[in-house]
Amino acid sequence: MDFSTQPVLQVSQATIFQGENPVLLDVNFSVEQHEFVFLIGRTGSGKSSLLKTLYADLPLKTGRVEIAGYHLEKIKTKEVPYLRRKIGIIFQDFQLFTDRSVQENLAFVLKATGWKDNVQIKNRISEVLLQVGLAEALTKMPHQLSGGEQQRIVIARALLNNPSILLADEPTGNLDPDVADGIFKLFQEINKQGTAILMATHNHELLRKFPYRVLKCEKGKLLDSQVHDVSFGSSF
Numbered sequence: 001m002d003f004s005t006q007p008v009l010q011v012s013q014a015t016i017f018q019g020e021n022p023v024l025l026d027v028n029f030s031v032e033q034h035e036f037v038f039l040i041g042r043t044g045s046g047k048s049s050l051l052k053t054l055y056a057d058l059p060l061k062t063g064r065v066e067i068a069g070y071h072l073e074k075i076k077t078k079e080v081p082y083l084r085r086k087i088g089i090i091f092q093d094f095q096l097f098t099d100r101s102v103q104e105n106l107a108f109v110l111k112a113t114g115w116k117d118n119v120q121i122k123n124r125i126s127e128v129l130l131q132v133g134l135a136e137a138l139t140k141m142p143h144q145l146s147g148g149e150q151q152r153i154v155i156a157r158a159l160l161n162n163p164s165i166l167l168a169d170e171p172t173g174n175l176d177p178d179v180a181d182g183i184f185k186l187f188q189e190i191n192k193q194g195t196a197i198l199m200a201t202h203n204h205e206l207l208r209k210f211p212y213r214v215l216k217c218e219k220g221k222l223l224d225s226q227v228h229d230v231s232f233g234s235s236f
């Protein structure tokens with residue numbers, strides 16, 4: 001068994017760019033396997049740009065990032081799909097195929113990531129649906145599900161390949177507060193089972209309720225509540 005304490009994410013001296021424009025300078029932090037970390041900051045402060053860099057949607061031009069065993073400063077385009085199997089990515093807007101059932105949406109991802117055995121595919125889909133509390137949704141079409149249920153399916157999809165870290169960009173942003181609470185609890189359960197979570201949020205309530213570590217994008221820097229005095233205030 002692997003008892004290594006190697007962080008799942010390590011960022012050193014990285015600059016986060018949008019095109020030619022630097023958005024965050026000299027970014028340094030790491031995330032351990034058991035951690036739940038909030039990413040905050042005003043609109044336009046660089047949260048999404050940081051997350052996009054971490055899943056290799058934006059190139060890392062300066063500095064070093066190791067995530068789920070991949071070094072982004074030297075990753076090749078053909079390796080990016082393999083990296084994305086090791087990290088789960090969840091956005092605010094559910095991007096399910098609207099013309100396919102839940103089962104077909106999930107099977108598509110497994111097949112695209114190399115799964116071939118139909119029995120194993122079926123079993124894995126049942127497992128992740130059970131994990132997100134939606135076993136009965138298997139044959140439903142996305143439009144037959146509520147917003148919160150669709151987001152649960154998106155989370156199930158992100159879990160299919162047992163990622164070591166989930167990157168979530170405002171995953172509760174479009175949901176009613178009660179539904180958002182349920183989704184947040186689901187993230188906490190997933191975290192307790194050993195998946196690190198880095199979640200961008202504007203939700204003050206969550207930050208006040210849950211004393212997780214906070215990374216804050218502010219004036220081109222990334223502040224870390226483990227190192228800096230990070231104010232939540234009204235500035236995010």
Ligand SMILES: Nc1ncnc2c1ncn2[C@@H]1O[C@H](COP(=O)(O)OP(=O)(O)OP(=O)(O)O)[C@@H](O)[C@H]1O
Binds near residue numbers: 044
């Ligand atoms: N596709 C893009 N092309 C060029 N510039 C962009 C692009 N997306 C974002 N930016 C710019 O990069 C900077 C950081 O934006 P980013 O989307 O990372 O902020 P954010 O903190 O995620 O904001 P929000 O809370 O509104 O999602 C902003 O100045 C923004 O205008």
